[in-house]
Amino acid sequence: MRLRRCGTDAVLVEVDSLGEVEAVRAAVHAAALPEVVELVPAARTVLIGARPGGLAAVRRVLDTVDLSHRVESESREVTIPVVYDGPDLELVAETAGVGPDEVVRLHTGATYSVAFCGFAPGFAYLVGLPEALQQPRLDSPRTKVPAGSVGVAGEYTAAYPRATPGGWRLIGRTDAPLFDPRRDPAALLQPGDRVRFEAAA
Template identity: 70%
Template structure:
């Protein structure tokens, strides 16, 4: 863990893994420090913003007690229904040396955590993808990925909240509304949420 000042009222915590990021984020959220205004997890960092004048001593003290093996369980349980008919399902199966049915079984059998959000409003990067399904992005990204597309890339899986360019391997689609400006909160997924995928027929 590396702690870097980030302006006058923030600290950037650099970490070695997505699991460590989740542990730091969950531990600081659970601590409920009144001076903390915002926590922003990313792939290998957590940005901690505090009230002007509050100082960072409390944040540092909490980080000294961090136990990455047993972080607090925070967030909600979210079930996403998926029709597994994505254009890259066969490619993922061939690359993994599996049948398409085995890909679906592995993807739906795993428990995921929203590590962080980004790329587009409502896009959650989910960790927990089985090792057998971890594959690189497409060599040539698509100019338009339909909203609701469920894909995977590297150690992450996730669903596109709106139509956009993208290079993830698409294995299915969900009808869930992942981002709605008229909903409170607008994003269905938030860091720390626990996610499962459920296979549905067409």
């Protein structure tokens, strides 16, 4: 674990894996420090923002983190309905060596967790994707992926909260309100949440 100061009241924690990111995030979240005002996990870092003078308390928690052990913290379970008719469903099935129905069974049969959010507001990177569905991005990204598209790329699965360019393999679509700036919090999915996908008609 490497710590880098970010301004006067934040620290960037650098680690070596998603599992270690989750260990840091969960430990700081579970500590419920009133000094912490922002906790932002990413693929290999966690940014922790504190109130003025609050970094000493944050460092005390970080000194106790066991990177090989996940601290259980309170999390929500969110179910997202998906119509599995994406333009890359056949490609994902062919690459996995299974039929499209098996892709749906595998995708809906797993429980995912939100590792981090980024790329676009409300875009949550979910881990827990079955190995057969862990596939590379498209060779040529699309200039516009429709809002609500559900895709896979590498070890992640995600749903696009708005129309953006993207290179993920699209297997379905959802009408779930992934991001609403009038809601608090605006993003439906938050780091640490557990997520299930459910096949919809």
